[in-house]
Amino acid sequence: MYSYCFHELPVALNKKGQYREALAKSIKLHPDQIFNLAVARFSLDCRRKGDPHWSYNLRFETNCKLKTTGNNARGLVEARPPQKDPPEESLKGSLSLPDEIAIVGAGPAGLWAALHLLRKGYKVNLYEQGKPVEERFRDIRRFFVDRKFNPRSNVLFGEGGAGAFSDGKLNTRSRNSFSEQVLHDMVDFGVDKDVITFAKPHIGTDKRKRGRAAREMDSLRGLGACRGAFRT
Numbered sequence: 256m257y258s259y260c261f262h263e264l265p266v267a268l269n270k271k272g273q274y275r276e277a278l279a280k281s282i283k284l285h286p287d288q289i290f291n292l293a294v295a296r297f298s299l300d301c302r303r304k305g306d307p308h309w310s311y312n313l314r315f316e317t318n319c320k321l322k323t324t325g326n327n328a329r330g331l332v333e334a335r336p337p338q339k340d341p342p343e344e345s346l347k348g349s350l351s352l353p354d355e356i357a358i359v360g361a362g363p364a365g366l367w368a369a370l371h372l373l374r375k376g377y378k379v380n381l382y383e384q385g386k387p388v389e390e391r392f393r394d395i396r397r398f399f400v401d402r403k404f405n406p407r408s409n410v411l412f413g414e415g416g417a418g419a420f421s422d423g424k425l426n427t428r429s430r431n432s433f434s435e436q437v438l439h440d441m442v443d444f445g446v447d448k449d450v451i452t453f454a455k456p457h458i459g460t461d462k463r464k465r466g467r468a469a470r471e472m473d474s475l476r477g478l479g480a481c482r483g484a485f486r487t
C-alpha cells in the first residue's frame with residue numbers, strides 16, 4: 256500500500272464533503288481504489304474572485320504507485336504511513352508522587368493540564384478563585400444590568416478562564432502536536448467534529464447555551480478535575 260497527501264484539492268461550494276469523487280478524478284483512479292481517506296484540513300478558499308470553493312488537504316492510501324512530479328501531479332505528495340495509536344497502558348504516568356497535584360486556575364491551561372494528568376492516572380486538585388461556569392453566567396449578566404462587579408467572578412475570572420465568553424475562535428500559533436489533541440478533546444466533550452479539520456475553527460462560546468457549556472464542564476468535573484475547588 257502507498258500513502259499520499261493531496262494539498263488544496265478544490266471542491267465546489269455545493270459539494271462540501273464530496274472530496275472522494277473530486278480526489279479520484281484528480282488522480283485518475285476509481286473512488287474504490289482510494290483507502291483510509293481522511294481530511295487533514297479544510298477551508299473556504301475565496302482568494303480567486305468569483306470562484307469561492309472548499310479546499311481540502313487529504314491523506315489517503317492506494318495500491319497504485321502514483322506519479323508525484325510534473326504538472327498533472329500538482330498537490331500530490333508521498334506521505335509516511337499513518338501511525339498506530341500507542342497502547343493505552345503506555346499512556347499512564349510512571350512518576351510516584353508523594354502528594355496529589357495542585358493546579359491553580361481553571362482557564363484553558365489549567366483545565367487541560369488537569370484533564371491530561373487525570374488521564375495519565377494522577378490525582379489532581381484544581382483550584383479556581385471564581386465560580387462554576389453556570390454561576391459565572393449569572394454574575395456577568397448582572398454586571399451588564401446593574402454594574403455590580405464581582406472581582407472573582409466576571410468575564411475574565413471563573414471556570415473556563417478569560418476566553419469563555421469570547422466569540423471562540425480557536426487560535427494558537429503553536430504547531431505542537433498537543434494542539435490537535437486539544438481539538439479531539441473538545442469533540443469528546445460535545446463540540447462539532449469539524450473543529451479538528453477546519454482551517455479556522457470557531458466554537459462561538461459567547462453564543463453557547465448556558466446548559467450546554469455547563470454540561471461540558473460537568474463531564475470534566477465528573478472526571479474529578481474540579482473537586483470542591485471553586486472560590487479559593
Ligand SMILES: Cc1cc2nc3c(=O)[nH]c(=O)nc-3n(C[C@H](O)[C@H](O)[C@H](O)COP(=O)(O)OP(=O)(O)OC[C@H]3O[C@@H](n4cnc5c(N)ncnc54)[C@H](O)[C@@H]3O)c2cc1C
Pocket residue numbers: 359360361362363364365382383384385411412413414415416417418419420421422423424425426427487
Ligand atoms: C475578551 C477575550 C476574548 C478572547 N477571545 C479569544 C478567542 O476568540 N480565541 C482565542 O484563542 N483566545 C481568545 N482570548 C485569549 C484566551 O482567552 C487566553 O489565551 C486564554 O484564556 C489563556 O488561558 P489560561 O488558562 O492561560 O489563563 P486564563 O484563561 O486567564 O485562566 C486563568 C484562571 O485562573 C484563575 N486564577 C488566577 N489566579 C488565581 C489564584 N491565585 N487562585 C485561584 N484561581 C486563580 C482565574 O480566575 C482564571 O479563571 C480572549 C481573551 C479575552 C480576555
